[in-house]
Amino acid sequence: MKVKVCFNLNGVPTEILVNPEMTLLEALRDIIGLTSPKCGCNHGDCGSCTVMLDGKAVKSCTVLAATVSGKCVVTLDGITPATGLTPIQQAFLEEGAPQCGYCTPGMVMAATAFLEKNPNPTMAEIKEGLSGNLCRCGGYDKYAKAVKDVADGKYGPVSERSE
Ligand code: FES
Numbered sequence: 293m294k295v296k297v298c299f300n301l302n303g304v305p306t307e308i309l310v311n312p313e314m315t316l317l318e319a320l321r322d323i324i325g326l327t328s329p330k331c332g333c334n335h336g337d338c339g340s341c342t343v344m345l346d347g348k349a350v351k352s353c354t355v356l357a358a359t360v361s362g363k364c365v366v367t368l369d370g371i372t373p374a375t376g377l378t379p380i381q382q383a384f385l386e387e388g389a390p391q392c393g394y395c396t397p398g399m400v401m402a403a404t405a406f407l408e409k410n411p412n413p414t415m416a417e418i419k420e421g422l423s424g425n426l427c428r429c430g431g432y433d434k435y436a437k438a439v440k441d442v443a444d445g446k447y448g449p450v451s452e453r454s455e
């Protein structure tokens with residue numbers, strides 16, 4: 293039996309029917325067709341599927357789609373401006389952090405949620421904050437430096453950072 297799920301996806305009221313065991317990652321990719329959350333491990337280990345659920349970064353492969361009724365889900369698609377990039381995306385690009393790019397959407401979501409909660413982090417805090425997101429290309433230092441640059445205002449003051 294399918295379960296009806298009504299939630300807000302990237303600012304849009306959304307209604308889908310899912311199998312009770314379907315994960316949010318599967319629902320986003322296979323039902324809705326949003327492929328920015330990537331399936332790396334499908335076991336909560338790699339972070340490539342990271343999205344925001346009510347403002348908090350979560351690994352969408354560990355969340356049952358049926359549990360997000362009434363909640364707000366934001367994917368990379370929901371924070372990327374129609375033209376241009378967010379400061380975090382811009383910083384990742386300028387730092388040359390993405391290599392294959394498979395981890396990058398999850399990194400963007402994790403970094404965005406992290407900076408919203410901790411706008412003036414130390415490098416150690418950034419590395420801790422991104423520690424749930426694995427990068428098989430080994431771009432950790434570049435990702436962390438990019439987040440520090442954003443936090444330090446290299447991409448504009450906090451109040452002017454757009455999403
Ligand atoms: S695919 Fe979800 S944590 Fe790896």
Ligand code: FES
Nearest residue numbers: 391395427428429
């Ligand atoms: S850039 Fe390749 S996995 Fe991170």
